[in-house]
Amino acid sequence: MSNRVKNIIVPIMAVILGMLVGTIIMIVTGYDALAAFTALWNGAFGEIYYTGEVIRQVTPLILAGLSVAFAFRTGLFNIGVEGQLIVGWLAAVWVGVAFELPAVIHTLVAVIASGVAGALWAFIPGLxxxxxxxxxxxxxxxxxYTALHVTNYIIRSVLSEKSDRTEMIKETATLRSSFLEGLTDYSRLHWGIVIALIAVFIMWFLLEKTTRGYELRSVGFNQHASHYAGMNVDKNIILSMVISGAFAGLAGAMEGLGTFGYASIKGGFTGVGFDGIAVALLGGNGPIGVILAALLFGALKVGALNMPLEAGVPNELVDIIIALIVFFVAASYMIRLFIDRISKKGVK
Structure with a gap:
């Protein structure tokens, strides 16, 4: 069996095993697993409103996943997606609140500001x-942690008068759309999903179709050989982190300009940046894989909200299932070993 086929089978098996173990946990603890998964499905896709919320949830997850995946593909491990997302969120809201610009231009400037903020924050570890x-x-x-506390200070002391949140962004800067809201029974779906899909294409094109992308992947694969071949290793390391941070900053804009429309004091992390790590792992660090993994995680998170209401099952069980899926992806060596043994038996 080829490695490409294995790379497709491993995450699928990880999801199946995660669901299977999660089902066993439900049954052992006395819950109706069938009712739980039915409620989960209904809460994610049972109504057009829920589907809109799933896509809204998927949007920042795609960008956070791309951020982690891009760093992985170029030999780096960006655990700072959460911080880069937070500073991107604040930068987008600041532009949305402080400037008077025409509608489309205002949104574009705010989105660019978020990407630049995330890139600058990632420039530090890259350097x-x-x-x-x-x-x-x-x-x-x-x-x-620095991003969390610095942004909280700026919100409380600079962007608001001793308040725990900024003003709402101006209508000219929002990603929200009455058309999309009406289409999905007034969910919080916004145009950010288009930005996320454009980012997916950019990552694929940059890494697979450009000389710069080849250099970035080469440096990640073997720095010494890349240096010997005449590539500027240091420059490519910094550039990789900057691009990764830009994706994370854009994820923050999806929340600041789309879902919420403001920035607020945070008592802890949003979790989206850390979920991006799981999305990238499950998606095999590939653009299409990231979309599919983000869709799965988004559906699980939104659908979980319906489980206590419809089936009496605590939605924390979905977090357990997600953790199990990530565990089995991380333990992919065991799955690959199992696949190899099955393949050898099949050949015999």
């Missing part, structure tokens, strides 16, 4: 990695 070989995992984890 430290390139120049001083400081591991990006440590720096990005610490910068998550």
């Amino acid at each position: 430290l990695k390139a120049k001083f070989r400081v591991h990006e995992v440590i720096v990005t984890i610490m910068l998550n």
Whole structure:
């Protein structure tokens, strides 16, 4: 069996195993698994409103997943997606509140600001990695907390008068659409899904069809060989982190300009950036895989809200299932070993 086929089978088996173990946990703890999954499906796709909410939830997950996946594909591990998302969120809202611009231009400037903010925040670990070989995992984890507390301070002390949130962004900057809301029975679906899909295409085109993308992947695969071939390793490391951070910043704009329309004091992380790691892992760090994984996670998260109401099952069980799926993806070596043994038996 080819590696390409294995790369498709492994995440599918991880999802099946995660669902299976989750079902066993439900049964052992006395819940009706069939009723739970029926409620989950109805809560995600039973009505057009829920479907709109699923797509809305999927939008930032795609961008967060692309951020992690891009870094993975270029040999880096960006754990700082959450922090980059938060600063991107704040930058987008600041532009949305502070400037008076025509409708489409205002939205475009706010979205660009979010990408630039995320890129600048990711530039820090990229520079430290390139120049001083400081591991990006440590720096990005610490910068998550820095981003959280710095943005909270700016919101409380600069963008609002001792309030826990900013003003609502101006209508000219919003991603919300009365057309999409009416189409989905007034869900919070917004035009950000189009931006997310454009970002998917950009990642694929950049990595697969450009010389720069080849250099980025080459440096990630083997820095010494890339340096010997005449590539600027340090420049490519920094560029990789900057692009990854830009995707994460855009994810923040989806929340600031679309779902909420403001930035508020956060008592903790949003979780979207960390979910992006799971999305990238399940999606095999590929653009299409990221879309499918984000759709699965978005459906699980939105559908879970209906489980206590319709089936009396706590929605925390969905978090357990997601954790199990990630576990089986991380333990893909065991799944691959199982597939190899089945293949060998089939050949015999």
